Amino acid sequence: MLSLSIAARFLRKSPAQSILIAAGIAVGIGVQVFLGSLITSLQTSLVDQTIGNSPQLIVQATTAGASLDYTAGLQLAMKNESQITTVVPTRSFSAIFKKGADSAPLQLIGGQLTQLDTIYDISGHLTSGTAQLGAAEVMVGKDFAEANALKAGDIAAFVLPDGKPAKLTVSGIFDFGSAAANSTTAFVDGAYAAGVLGLGADQYTAVDAQVSNVFDSKTVAESLRAQPALSGLKVTEWQAANADLLSALKSQSSSSYMIQFFVLIAVALGIASTLAISAVQKTRQIGILKAMGMKDRESGRIFLWQAAILGVSGAAVGVGGGLVLIALFTFAGRNSTSLFPIHPQVGFVVISFVVGVLVAMVSSLIPSRRTSKLDPIEVIQGG
């Protein structure tokens, strides 16, 4: 390819200009990779904090407060959804905590600790006491414990839904990282909850589930609703209840796309103007090449090749730089709990690279069109 070797030579003979353009592309793509990965990781972290330790999908009886039978058919239907990773049947009720004149409402979720852990990971978030749920034990959240001066081992008094009093020992205190979850949710033993609610062995108030990709919860819910085993049951998923969060994520994404878009536009304009200048500088060379018989198309390709070379090298450096930034950011935040880790997405990095090369190529269209239109006589006559 003659146009390629001429392009490479032109670039090599004006190193400052070439490095400038490649650096422009590198900065653009570096920002792209870093910002894109940052936003994605931020969102993953936000979503994780919001719903990571809670059911993303809940199957309940249609009438509020009614129980459902956890039948073999229902179990099978849930198991057959390949996206569902965890299924935990629970028995929940609300109770009122009493201490002297003070009282506080609390949602008690009953289940087997090992099973509950698969969704809520209570054991993993334990801050004091032991992770266990005996018959008359309760695990409460950090904020609830602090507000009511409870320590592990204390006995807490409750008024149950049917008005009867109950005393439960605080076995452990957990911290889900959210004040709301920490102060309104508590866990009790499943069998104990069955007793409080008057439920049989296969009767539950809800079946909680998690899905592998949280944003697929809608389609999984749709599919479950269509199952005969779930007729008469209600399937809710987290997105319906978190419209605010979702719209916040969406607007965050779109503002990030805007920034990335304008960065790319700026890069494209930079490349286009620099290449246009270079094309003007090479007018004489192009003219004489054409006088010697180079075809218009081949001459136009010189600048396309230049853009491709600059695009590939600039984008490669940009991707590398972006990844280094990510590594630095992650390194800086390794001991911090408020910072979240950034995970570079392979797909996104590849897309950024391709976009970088494409932007460079598109920016070269004007100079390469001008080059292919150049008439050799203009150069020969101009001397």
Add this chain to the structure above:
Amino acid sequence: MADVLLHAEDLGKTYGAVAKTVALTAVSFDLQGGEFASIIGQSGSGKSTLLNLIGLLDTPTTGRVVLNGHDTAAASRKQRATLRNDFIGFVFQFHYLLPEFSVLENVLMPGRIAGVSVADLRPRAEEVLALLGLEGLEGKGANDLSGGQKQRVAIARALMNRPALLLADEPTGNLDTVNTKAVYELFRKLNRELGTAFMIVTHDRSVAQQTDRILEVQDGRLLQDVRNSYIEAGPAAEAEPERGPAAGDVVPDEEPALEPETSSVEPPPSV
């Protein structure tokens, strides 16, 4: 007409759309393969315009150029580019070397444009470099040469694809007398040894006298088209009588100087 390399017919060129400049009017002539011709005339008379038209660098406003049997009147830019690459070598007053490339790379360029690999072109490039006494300069940058050397590289490059026709527009305009003489001697040698036809634009009558045929242009018209006497019989001369008075080609018997009576060239009758 078997040996007609270039047939120029009623060539006219008007520059500009609004302010029109008539640079060339009704120029017709034939050039045989291997001819050694010059174009002379005063500054602004249309010499370069004519050369650019027959070199397919520019398109005529009227008339047509037939190069080696290819009628270029309706040729596309691409076809004209291919014809230039195949048949024509150019040497201008300015050398137009590519400063980004070495001497050797510059010389290789027409061959590479033709799509031939560097390896296959190498022997030919070395041949023309040797022919022009440029051995040892292959690796030098095109800018690191003297004026005379640059012009010789430009000539070497023009010869690369073994053109049937070499067009030169004031090729020694930037050279001193020694180099000028050397270039014309070289042209003559190339013409004799390789059979390359030459059309050399010059305003120097003494240079023109050295060529076998002189086309004189005045105010855009072909004032006269004469042969210097010392070409005897050749394919070029043989072909002439058939063409009749239209081209006005006359072969003077003895005189190398231009004969006044051969000087008027009428526009050719429309055929």
